[in-house]
Amino acid sequence: MKTLKYFKKQFAVKHFISYFVLIGVILVMAVLSATGALSRSAYSTLTKIGYSMILAVSLNLVVGFLGELSLGHAGFMCVGAYIGCFIFNLLEPVTGSGILTLIIAMLSGGVSAAIFGFIIGVPALRLRGDYLAICTLAFGEIVRNVFKNLPFFGGAKGLNTGLFDRTTLLFVTLVTVLVVLAIVQNLIRSKHGRAITAIRDNEIAARAMGVNVTYYKLLVFVLSAFAAGLSGVLYGKAVGIIRQDNFSYNYSIEILVMVVLGGIGSMNGSLIAATIITAVTVFLQNPPPAIRDALNLGDDTLAIVKTIAYAVILILIIMYNNAPVFAGLREKLSIKKLFAKFKKKDPGNISADEAKWDRITTKIEMDEVLRVDVKKREGELTDPDKPERGAK
Amino acid sequence: MVTVIDGLSLGAIYALIALGYTMVYGIAKMLNFAHGDIIMVGAFAIFVTFSTLGHPLIAILVAVVICTVLGVTIERLAYRPLRTASPLAVLITAIGVSYLLQGIAQLIFGAGNNPVNFLASLGVVSFSLFGSQINVSWSSILTVGLGAILMVGLTLFVKYTRTGRAMRAVSEDRGAATLQGIDANKIIMITFAIGSFLAAFASLFYLSKTPVNPTFGSMPGIKAFTAAVIGGIGSIPGAMLGGILLGMIETICLSIPAISSYTTAIEFSVLIIILMIRPIGLLGKKRRVKV
Amino acid sequence: MNDVLLRTENLGISFGGLKAVEGLNLEVRKGQLYGLVGPNGAGKTTVFNMLTGVNLPTEGTFFLDGEELRGKSQEAINRKGIARTFQNIRLFVNMSVVRNVMVGLHNQPEFHCNAFTSMFRLPRHYEEEATMRDKAKEILKIFDLYEERNNLSCNLPYGKQRKLEIARALATNPKLLLLDEPAAGMNPNETEDLMTIVRRLRDEFDLTILLIEHDMHFVSGLCDEITVLNFGQTLAHGTPEEALNDPEVIRAYIGN
Numbered sequence A: 001m002k003t004l005k006y007f008k009k010q011f012a013v014k015h016f017i018s019y020f021v022l023i024g025v026i027l028v029m030a031v032l033s034a035t036g037a038l039s040r041s042a043y044s045t046l047t048k049i050g051y052s053m054i055l056a057v058s059l060n061l062v063v064g065f066l067g068e069l070s071l072g073h074a075g076f077m078c079v080g081a082y083i084g085c086f087i088f089n090l091l092e093p094v095t096g097s098g099i100l101t102l103i104i105a106m107l108s109g110g111v112s113a114a115i116f117g118f119i120i121g122v123p124a125l126r127l128r129g130d131y132l133a134i135c136t137l138a139f140g141e142i143v144r145n146v147f148k149n150l151p152f153f154g155g156a157k158g159l160n161t162g163l164f165d166r167t168t169l170l171f172v173t174l175v176t177v178l179v180v181l182a183i184v185q186n187l188i189r190s191k192h193g194r195a196i197t198a199i200r201d202n203e204i205a206a207r208a209m210g211v212n213v214t215y216y217k218l219l220v221f222v223l224s225a226f227a228a229g230l231s232g233v234l235y236g237k238a239v240g241i242i243r244q245d246n247f248s249y250n251y252s253i254e255i256l257v258m259v260v261l262g263g264i265g266s267m268n269g270s271l272i273a274a275t276i277i278t279a280v281t282v283f284l285q286n287p288p289p290a291i292r293d294a295l296n297l298g299d300d301t302l303a304i305v306k307t308i309a310y311a312v313i314l315i316l317i318i319m320y321n322n323a324p325v326f327a328g329l330r331e332k333l334s335i336k337k338l339f340a341k342f343k344k345k346d347p348g349n350i351s352a353d354e355a356k357w358d359r360i361t362t363k364i365e366m367d368e369v370l371r372v373d374v375k376k377r378e379g380e381l382t383d384p385d386k387p388e389r390g391a392k
Numbered sequence B: 001m002v003t004v005i006d007g008l009s010l011g012a013i014y015a016l017i018a019l020g021y022t023m024v025y026g027i028a029k030m031l032n033f034a035h036g037d038i039i040m041v042g043a044f045a046i047f048v049t050f051s052t053l054g055h056p057l058i059a060i061l062v063a064v065v066i067c068t069v070l071g072v073t074i075e076r077l078a079y080r081p082l083r084t085a086s087p088l089a090v091l092i093t094a095i096g097v098s099y100l101l102q103g104i105a106q107l108i109f110g111a112g113n114n115p116v117n118f119l120a121s122l123g124v125v126s127f128s129l130f131g132s133q134i135n136v137s138w139s140s141i142l143t144v145g146l147g148a149i150l151m152v153g154l155t156l157f158v159k160y161t162r163t164g165r166a167m168r169a170v171s172e173d174r175g176a177a178t179l180q181g182i183d184a185n186k187i188i189m190i191t192f193a194i195g196s197f198l199a200a201f202a203s204l205f206y207l208s209k210t211p212v213n214p215t216f217g218s219m220p221g222i223k224a225f226t227a228a229v230i231g232g233i234g235s236i237p238g239a240m241l242g243g244i245l246l247g248m249i250e251t252i253c254l255s256i257p258a259i260s261s262y263t264t265a266i267e268f269s270v271l272i273i274i275l276m277i278r279p280i281g282l283l284g285k286k287r288r289v290k291v
Numbered sequence C: 001m002n003d004v005l006l007r008t009e010n011l012g013i014s015f016g017g018l019k020a021v022e023g024l025n026l027e028v029r030k031g032q033l034y035g036l037v038g039p040n041g042a043g044k045t046t047v048f049n050m051l052t053g054v055n056l057p058t059e060g061t062f063f064l065d066g067e068e069l070r071g072k073s074q075e076a077i078n079r080k081g082i083a084r085t086f087q088n089i090r091l092f093v094n095m096s097v098v099r100n101v102m103v104g105l106h107n108q109p110e111f112h113c114n115a116f117t118s119m120f121r122l123p124r125h126y127e128e129e130a131t132m133r134d135k136a137k138e139i140l141k142i143f144d145l146y147e148e149r150n151n152l153s154c155n156l157p158y159g160k161q162r163k164l165e166i167a168r169a170l171a172t173n174p175k176l177l178l179l180d181e182p183a184a185g186m187n188p189n190e191t192e193d194l195m196t197i198v199r200r201l202r203d204e205f206d207l208t209i210l211l212i213e214h215d216m217h218f219v220s221g222l223c224d225e226i227t228v229l230n231f232g233q234t235l236a237h238g239t240p241e242e243a244l245n246d247p248e249v250i251r252a253y254i255g256n
Helices: A002-010 A013-035 A040-066 A073-095 A099-126 A129-149 A166-188 A191-201 A203-208 A213-239 A249-262 A267-285 A289-295 A301-322 A324-333 A335-342 A352-362 A366-382 B002-028 B035-053 B056-082 B087-109 B138-160 B162-172 B174-179 B184-207 B218-231 B236-255 B260-277 C044-051 C074-080 C097-105 C115-119 C123-142 C158-171 C188-205 C216-222 C240-244 C247-254
Strands: B124-129 B132-137 C004-015 C018-024 C027-029 C033-037 C059-064 C082-084 C176-180 C208-212 C225-230 C233-238
Touching: A013 A166, A013 A267, A040 A073, A040 A166, A040 A191, A040 A213, A040 A249, A040 A267, A073 A099, A073 A129, A073 A213, A073 A249, A099 A129, A099 A166, A099 A213, A099 B260, A129 A249, A129 B087, A129 B218, A129 B260, A166 A191, A166 A213, A166 A267, A166 C115, A191 A203, A191 A213, A191 C097, A191 C115, A191 C123, A203 A213, A203 C074, A249 A267, A249 A301, A249 B087, A267 A301, A301 A324, A301 B056, A301 B087, B002 B035, B002 B132, B002 B138, B002 B162, B002 B184, B002 B218, B002 B236, B035 B056, B035 B087, B035 B184, B035 B218, B056 B087, B056 B184, B124 B138, B132 B138, B138 B162, B138 B184, B138 B236, B162 B174, B162 B184, B174 B184, B184 B218, B218 B236, B218 B260, B236 B260, C004 C044, C004 C208, C018 C044, C018 C225, C018 C233, C027 C208, C033 C044, C033 C188, C033 C216, C044 C082, C044 C176, C044 C208, C074 C082, C082 C158, C097 C123, C097 C158, C115 C123, C123 C158, C123 C188, C158 C176, C158 C188, C188 C208, C188 C216, C216 C240, C225 C240, C225 C247, C233 C240, C233 C247
Parallel strands: C033 C208, C033 C225, C082 C176, C176 C208
Antiparallel strands: B124 B132, C004 C018, C004 C027, C004 C059, C225 C233
């Protein structure tokens, strides 16, 4: 009874909105697919969006909630893709190329990536910040280099995985997104999630409160690697051939960019950013011939322009959210304030304290993460406490 | 012997780039991910000037000027507004700058390779040692020699000049240094200028190994970053040690056929192993977190 | 002497040859309010750091309820029953007040649902979350923080942040509570209020409290027994009147 009551109390539409939207998308896709309205490229784009979402959500767990920077997410994806698809190829003669084989392949890809997640989680216990970041980056490059040279994974030419049935793959991907999202969100909104955020906010205090830092750091790395592994298998079955160059640290960074643009610590943000960035990338890489002819562009000019635009947008967004220069502008454009105006309330009446409160809830959550860091730094510098004895 | 010289020359290149990373990290407390792309810009500057004017010294001079100006400009426009922001925000901006430089280069020069090899055209020196004939290219010797001069110069600069002292002060405690009347922004700008100045030479030397293209800087950039971390990021001797160590490892691995294809994996494994043993790198300074 | 809760035996630590604390012998009995005083840099916080496993003592050892805890991790020591607050407040700044306390409750034996139960939202998860929240609210009521329960902890005024730290430590259900300068930065009213709360904690929660404090009014009004440290060495110990009137102590504070 208590359970039910608590569930009702906890149930807030805003917590579940992403699930509703996702289920809605799946239903719409089912209808469209049944009527044959989806083109071949639509399938591949949607699948790509799906596995990008998984990557972004799982990376956000590490960056946004554990507060550790990982630059090796593509490495986990690489492990999952190679091992999962390899097992798919092995199983295919036995179990056929149906959905069962795909699921077994995904699980094995996920598990093998999770094992690597555990391995990289161990240094994460000793290293922090930039040192851990370079360690994860190094890990990704090691994985890539090793897979490139192992003979039974196809070497530099890549592992031939064969395309999976487009329709089934799309739905498996979308369902996987839903499951991963639910698991990650459930974890975050529980005592375990609180422990993880506590580690991010103040590791020393978290330890003093009895939070098992070792366990939670490993848990987060393993879980996030598992999800990346799943998405690696989906990727492999979507593109038909896996080549190690596709998993370089540039790809890890691209995933990180999705997380940052969506707002660090915001899962919905990650989903939206993954969708937009993937869609834009696909569009610019293969622009409709009409547009290309009209502008008389070379094959990859749009892709280059994309890189530049992408970079500029990235820099501007970070500046806008962080630079003190733009603090005034941020205040003016705050969404909450616009709402307040809309409701004909005078925003000037908000007391100073309330205004601060407003800002914290509306701003991209990244700023909150960032503020902690800054505070920690300042604390270190100006800490008046001297545990060591001063000179006599 | 040849391997040792080649290793040293590659190590010197890495060390020069690593110095840029490590100084910026030590003083501005940020990872300048775009550092590798400054090398790329330098290489293109050499390529363009050399192919139009045909004079190597002018080409080098132009590259040095362009790199230094570029480094300072990036710092002023992209990083300074974020001085108080978190390391992650700055890191992502740096990634943005890196993409931007690569994109622009690709738009202007295309994705193809543009070989510039006036260093290689200097030929090889042959001499015999212990009865065996040894051929060492002039470019390797030049790299090691000039690299050593630059590094010694930098060490002396940081140790004995007023600016160098100010740099060390800012790196210890920016707040306290500012209270002592040091203009931290100016010092950080100088640091970027020096880092990019060294990067220009690195681009010259690296050109003798590979043709220039828009991603010319990313591999040496990452390797040098690794070198800086191995040596202990923030430490100048550490960057030199790490660079030379990594250069030697890479050259030695490449010269043994059985493991040559795993060179990258070995290099990065060395990084991880060193960090596991000493989480602050070989020569890094430990900072005690107060409770 | 069965009622001794915390006993340190010749406890000491040195940082690179510098002896920060030397030969500390404390005996804190159950239910005692014990004070640790001394000038800045006397090594008081270092004692706390050793007792909570942040720093490993280089000599000596310490026992809680007869069990040796030297060399255990911070997490393990907390589970054995030592909780602390920090001199420079260390709250989980991006969490609401009630969630801060819920992190403290995290390890209680009655909340043992594992990560998988939470990930798949089994009924047990909801049950525990509900009980946990209720319990956290109860704790907040003691500290008069109930009204602020949904505010972000970093938006609380300073005095309340200190109280929240104590609330969070209390949530871990300790036998021994270490308070590092709990009254620092509080105004006289708040200090008075805090003294009442600390006494209530001892009486109602069966707690033993070891505290560091500079406010002598606070110490002598509250503590049953104190130890005075200077440059890592024990200067005096006894009841507040005895110890604070010791000529050595006066010399350490005021000079010759």
